[in-house]
Amino acid sequence: MLNASPDHDPRDTAQMKVERRRIRAKELAWNASFEARDVVAFASHYDADGLQLMPVHPPARGRAAIQELFEDTTRDGHYQREVVCHGLELSVSCDLAVSYGVTQVSGWNHPAVDGRIRHTSGFVTVYRKTDTGEWTAIVDTATPERMEREPADDEGRAAPIGNRLSGDNEPFIFKPARTYSWDSETSSPGIDEEKRLIRILHEKADADIATADVDGFARFYAEDGLLMTAGQPVARGRKGISSHMTRLFSLKDFGLPVRYHGTFVSEARDLAFTYGEIALTVGGRSFPGDFVIVYRKPNGGQWRGILDITCPSKMRDNLIGRAEVGL
Known part of the structure; x- marks a missing residue:
């Protein structure tokens, strides 16, 4: 919650x-x-x-x-x-x-x-x-x-x-992965296992995107999770996130390549976040950015996303390109 x-x-x-x-x-x-x-x-x-x-x-x-x-x-x-x-x-x-x-x-x-x-x-x-x-x-x-x-x-x-401004028609290329001192400090068998579980959650979400499984993707999030993307109202809860993703899946040549740079897990293994790069691709254009996803794990429960935010990295990618491709 x-x-x-x-x-x-x-x-x-x-x-x-x-x-x-x-x-x-x-x-x-x-x-x-x-x-x-x-x-x-x-x-x-x-x-x-x-x-x-x-x-x-x-x-x-x-x-x-x-x-x-x-x-x-x-x-x-x-x-x-x-x-x-x-x-x-x-x-x-x-x-x-x-x-x-x-x-x-x-x-x-x-x-x-x-x-x-x-x-x-x-x-x-x-x-x-x-x-x-x-x-x-x-x-x-x-x-x-x-x-x-x-x-x-x-x-x-x-x-x-x-x-x-105009959209970006250049092919999207991920930047070299970045690492941070505060991330490398968090390593132990227990925490590494939680990182593995979060990685499995990522892989399931990536598979849901590849197969356009809206309901499956929404279950990546907690019931009251928030999804924040540029130029769009906040998608609230699984229902709002499902509606948001349904519209994206309907767009021509939609893709969402992601590169995860790292995951930080609290000592209590109840709160974590992942950071990295993401590029929404649609209609031959790419809209790159950096993302942060925050997860909660209740007692006896599973990791679920509670906050998912993407920060756009280019001004020209912001609103006109998104409007032209239906975002």
Whole structure:
């Protein structure tokens, strides 16, 4: 079951309640550093090997790269954001946590667009607790439900980004796999077995996509799982995910190649996430991105996806190409 509150969960132990308060306090401090444009403090909330996946922007790995991206984004003083956290998942072992919700961005002077853009995006942030007891963000990603160019002072309505851009007709090629220090640290016979079970879940989902088995694919997710993809409303629960996938399967030459880069499992083996690359291919075009999938395993149960988010990696792939192929 997906927790629908960032501040409490009836399943929490006493220690989990303490850690939940610590994470929420960290998020408030993180947002305060953003408002103050304190780039050093902002980047310090990430792990030393943390990964920030911002829509239609190259991935930023490590605090120095995240700091540079923050400086570039906020340099002209117009970039603003509002973050609303909808829930916070926490492992019983209190070593892994996942925050999710919605962020609204305006005044983003993106280099690929003539002018500033605004977007409303779903976000997922994955935290781990370090050996010093500090919570740090190891993956921070978002995907825009809607993205548009902000009007100039003499213009009327905002224009969708899509009517200015074209799709990508080049063959899709996966980048070399990336590995991270926080992933390589999690290895033991028990955790390796859980990774194997999650890999089997992946293989079943890939087979369901290959055979267009909508119901089978939906069972990859928990009953209340969320699927977040660029330019689309959030698909909620197995019914919503089935409806979303039914439409995709009906498109010409639909494909969904995936490369899994790694899986991180909590010590309690109740919370995990996978990260990697994905490319939605349809109508001879590809729409690449990076993905994060978060899993829950209840007592005596099986791993199921509770949060699945894909961050588009190219501006030109965003809305017009998707509209032209029926997305």
